[in-house]
Amino acid sequence: MDLEHQDWGLLDYQTSYARMQSLVDARIKAKATDEPLSDLLIITEHPSIYTLGIATKPEHLLSPSCTPTFQTDRGGQITWHGPGQLVIYPILDLDRLGYGPKSLVQRSEKLLQALINPHLPTDAPSFVDAKAPGVYASSTEFGERVKLGSLGFKIRRGISYHGMSLNIDADLSAFDHINPCGYAGLSMANLCQFDSNVSMDNLQQRLALIASDFYSS
Numbered sequence: 001m002d003l004e005h006q007d008w009g010l011l012d013y014q015t016s017y018a019r020m021q022s023l024v025d026a027r028i029k030a031k032a033t034d035e036p037l038s039d040l041l042i043i044t045e046h047p048s049i050y051t052l053g054i055a056t057k058p059e060h061l062l063s064p065s066c067t068p069t070f071q072t073d074r075g076g077q078i079t080w081h082g083p084g085q086l087v088i089y090p091i092l093d094l095d096r097l098g099y100g101p102k103s104l105v106q107r108s109e110k111l112l113q114a115l116i117n118p119h120l121p122t123d124a125p126s127f128v129d130a131k132a133p134g135v136y137a138s139s140t141e142f143g144e145r146v147k148l149g150s151l152g153f154k155i156r157r158g159i160s161y162h163g164m165s166l167n168i169d170a171d172l173s174a175f176d177h178i179n180p181c182g183y184a185g186l187s188m189a190n191l192c193q194f195d196s197n198v199s200m201d202n203l204q205q206r207l208a209l210i211a212s213d214f215y216s217s
Contacts, residue, residue, distance in 0.1 A: 077182030084170035
């Protein structure tokens, strides 16, 4: 089944969350009648907001400036979304595709790396950490370990939703008010710090070309 792409543009988080829930509900209903709907890859940006995963602890919020916040049902801890950050939501029927949560995370990390690596030095590609999902980079200028991409999923009756975010030219000061993904002192970075020519449009175009290669069965 083809992977359908949708561009929601700049959309507030609460509306996107409700849309995702509706799309998952529709796919669960269709599975019950053996009329599966297409898998989706949604791209969007959100106005500034802190979203709380189910593992968020109060101490992860370091400042009263963490507003607005929104409690979600995804895995993981607290993160921030805002303009200049590409947000990707794969809504996939994992039962049909034949893989589970661990493979979904690994495939998503590899997809992010495929977007990121062309903009990094060839001798210092991005890397992942099995103990801390996400995609990282290193350089003498920006530090040995900075995070570019974050992940957090929810799977309901075999359908995945929520997803991942990639910092392109976002206001990173927003992360100063939290322990990003629950990790104290974690440094966040923008892809534009490594390549000043990177653009949201080009990354979205490349994503549309390659995403199905990473999520096919």
